[in-house]
Amino acid sequence: QKEVEQDPGPLSVPEGAIVSLNCTYSNSAFQYFMWYRQYSRKGPELLMYTYSSGNKEDGRFTAQVDKSSKYISLFIRDSQPSDSATYLCAAASGTYKYIFGTGTRLKVLA
Amino acid sequence: DAGITQSPRHKVTETGTPVTLRCHQTENHRYMYWYRQDPGHGLRLIHYSYGVKDTDKGEVSDGYSVSRSKTEDFLLTLESATSSQTSVYFCAISRRDGTDTQYFGPGTRLTVL
Numbered sequence: 239q240k241e242v243e244q245d246p247g248p249l250s251v252p253e254g255a256i257v258s259l260n261c262t263y264s265n266s267a268f269q270y271f272m273w274y275r276q277y278s279r280k281g282p283e284l285l286m287y288t289y290s291s292g293n294k295e296d297g298r299f300t301a302q303v304d305k306s307s308k309y310i311s312l313f314i315r316d317s318q319p320s321d322s323a324t325y326l327c328a329a330a331s332g333t334y335k336y337i338f339g340t341g342t343r344l345k346v347l348a
Numbered sequence: 349d350a351g352i353t354q355s356p357r358h359k360v361t362e363t364g365t366p367v368t369l370r371c372h373q374t375e376n377h378r379y380m381y382w383y384r385q386d387p388g389h390g391l392r393l394i395h396y397s398y399g400v401k402d403t404d405k406g407e408v409s410d411g412y413s414v415s416r417s418k419t420e421d422f423l424l425t426l427e428s429a430t431s432s433q434t435s436v437y438f439c440a441i442s443r444r445d446g447t448d449t450q451y452f453g454p455g456t457r458l459t460v461l
Contacts, residue, residue, distance in 0.1 A: 244390075246388075274452075282452045287449050326390065326391065336391075338391040338392075
């Protein structure tokens with residue numbers, strides 16, 4: 239079992255929809271949770287960085303961490319075609335190591 | 349790309365040849381990382397560095413070595429490339445340890461024939 243699991247998709251939604259992207263993890267030691275966006279043939283770009291449980295909002299993006307169920311989510315409001323990309327979740331404990339999910343491909347249809 | 353460049357951006361090589369990939373940063377960050385990205389596996393850590401001449405292994409380090417003689421440069425070497433090392437390689441940097449935000453470079457696409 240991978241330490242961070244993510245549905246690969248693809249996920250297709252119409253423009254303007256609310257998108258929900260999810261990951262689960264198995265290691266209780268994880269305290270830091272990240273979401274990256276990766277466009278085709280580009281490097282991952284950090285979207286959200288959260289510590290421990292709770293919500294964090296940045297513009298149209300909201301990251302949510304539920305440590306009791308080991309579940310992390312990214313919500314995108316008013317989705318745009320430019321949001322079409324692969325979204326990677328990652329988790330880390332108190333060491334150097336990020337553990338990444340395999341990524342979810344999102345396509346927002348105009 | 350947060351002041352990170354990778355070279356070359358694309359490379360095709362043959363099995364058994366040595367290959368060196370370079371990561372250069374202008375941020376003066378202490379930590380540097382090499383990842384590989386493969387379908388179905390996501391990003392996996394190969395090696396990382398926590399200072400000049402200080403390096404350690406990640407989860408997929410077999411067949412790879414690294415060196416860091418200057419803060420700004422982190423080299424990844426495939427001593428004798430194999431087809432299983434065909435992948436996209438990303439360098440990342442962070443100011444502190446792995447709990448700090450990691451910023452990624454643009455990647456190097458390596459094909460081993």
